[in-house]
Amino acid sequence: MPEFQTSPGMRDVLPPESARWRRFVRTFDETVSAAGYGQVVPPLLEDIGVFHRVGEATDVVTKEMYDFVDKGERHVALRPEQTASVCRAFVQHRPATPWKVWYAGPNFRYEKPQRGRYRQFDQVGIEVLGPDDPYLDVEVIALGWRFFRTLGLGQVTLMVNSLGEPADRTAFVAALREYFEANIDRLTPESRVTLSKNPLRVLDSKRPADADVIASAPRIADFHSETARASFAAVLDGLRALDIPFVVNERLVRGLDYYRLTTFEYVGGTLDSAQNALGGGGRYDGLVEDLGGPATPGVGFAIGLDRTLLACDDEGVFAAHEQGVDVFVVDTTGGLHALTVTDQLRAAGISADRAFENRSMKSQMKAADRSGASVAVIIGSDEAAAGTAVVRPLRDGGEQTSIPRTELITTLRKVLS
RNA sequence: GUGGGCGUAGCUCAGUCGGUUAGAGCGUCAGGUUGUGGCCCUGAAGGCCGGGGGUUCGAAUCCCCUCGUUCACCCCA
Incomplete structure (x- = not known):
């Protein structure tokens, strides 16, 4: 073991995986750019207060933040997610609405690492600030869906729910608390702790012992206001109109406190894994106001890069592949010719590599052969003296030919096309 | 944060009733005659057996601690 390794939950992304990451982000960019979204690049570091607004009762904020006091005595934190940063940016710059943006980059949460759960993890996502329209929720959900489809994933399940308007949610939480407290002896100790902090989250328990109590708990739909009911119906109608299959999951409560009305989650095909949430989001109409801005509706989602790539691996799609060069220059006269020829080829737009150490x-x-090049250009002492080069196809047979160096580029273009 | 599994060459893994110089495959490097890859053959390099402590004449192997990783809980992407 080397003396220094990556910190727990952090890792290096090497080729060819790193190229796959770039393609992932590029694919996302193309998907959402085609819908009018522009990229926002918020800083990794924010005043910790920005994230406190995300939810005082969530582990993400209370236990898992990488926060510290900087040299200027400011209490800052590495972002645990980007929605709060986007809203802060909106409040700070006041762009015209609708403000449709996307982002990609790392977030930080101090959790115990696990497969598909890292302390530094990348997400891509979109946020729309301004419009209060359930069809916008559908657009957002549909873009995530389209992205998964573009990657080639076929086993993603869309789960949707509505948490109702704030008053509905408050009434529902109260009813939940009352119900669970009446049945507290049937709850696991862990869920009792959760109950005291956030009754909603008890619904999310995956412990089998809690299943019965949860099954007969009050239902959110019974607390929906007329507005919430109409909004949710419009979302579902929109999804049907786009032929996007969905499952209404009344226990889908999500981890951040700012959600209201529509919430949704994309679940990967490997349902036996605990880390099967590929992405999720919802409407958060109060967040901008909480951050000191004008009351502004918002909706968006974030998709986990690692987990989505794991799902791709499971389904055998969007695989990483080695990137090669077009031409490999072999020079047995010391390497100076390889130096000039590769440079010449690269200048002409032909990717080229070579060996070193005069092997x-x-x-x-x-x-x-290993470089993946389809053609080798060989320069030995004879060629060096005669001002020629041997062009040797490496992949699909074909004879090698000796040509003047001056014709190298035109010949290679012909061979490569 | 709680509990279980695992930790041997760059990679994937053998090897434990404790017993001489710790192995394989892949990869890397070098050869297989005269300047030419893929297949094959030969050889080489490369391991404080995660780290520390203990038991023992003797530890990769047993015990304790620790670090890392993985799975479940938790949390969530």
Whole structure:
């Protein structure tokens, strides 16, 4: 074991996986850019107060933040998510609404690491601030859905729910608390602790012993106001109109406190895994106001990059693949010709690599093969003296030819096309 | 944060009733004659057996601690 390794829950992303990450973000960019979303790049570090507004009762804020006091005595935190940052940016810059933005980048949560759960983890997401329209919720959900489809994922389940308007939610939470307290002896000790902090979250318990009590708990739908009911119906109608399959899950409560009305989650195919939530989001109409801005409705989602790629692996789609070069230059005369020829090729837009340390012909040819290049350009002492180069196809047979160096680029363009 | 599994070469893993110089495959490097890759053959390099302590004549192997990882709870993406 080396003396220094990555900190727990942090890791290096190496080729070719790193290229897959870039393609992932590029694919997301293309999906949402086509719907009029622009990229916002918020800082990794914010005043800790920005995140406190996300939810005083959530573990994300109370236990898992990477926070510290900086040299200027400011209490700051590495962002645990980006929705709060986007809303803070909105309040600070007051762009015209509807403000449709997307983001991609790392977030930090001090949790015990697990497969698909890291302390530094990347998310992509979108947020729309301004419009209060259930069809916007549908657009947002549909863009996430389209993204998964573009990646090639076929086993994603969309779960939707509505938490109702704030008053509905408050009434529901009160009813829940009353119900669970009346049945507290049937709850697991862990759920009793959860109950004292946030009764909603008890619904999310995955412990089998809690299943019975939860099954007969009050139902959120019974507390929906007329407005909430109409909004939720419009969302479901919109999803049907787009032929997006969904499952209404009344126990879907989500982890952050700011959600109201529509909430949704994309669940991966491997349902036996505890880390099967690929992404999720919802409407958060109070967050901008909480951050000191004008009352502004908002809706959005975040998708976990790691988990989604794990789901891709499970389904055998969106695989990583090695990136090669077009041409590999072999030079057995010391390497100066390889230096100038690769430079010349790159300038002409032909990707090229070479070997170093003046290795043997055999060794350099092996390297050429491994490089993935479809053509080798070989320069030995004869070619160097004659001002020529050998062009040797590496993949699909074909004879090698000796040509003047001046014709190298035109010849290669022909061979590569 | 709580509980269980695991931790041996760069990678994937053998090896434990404790017993001489710790193995394989893949990968890397070098050869297999005269300047040419993929297949094959030969050889080489590469391990404080995660770290520390203990038991023992002797520990990769047993015990304790610790770190890391993984699974479940929790949390959530």
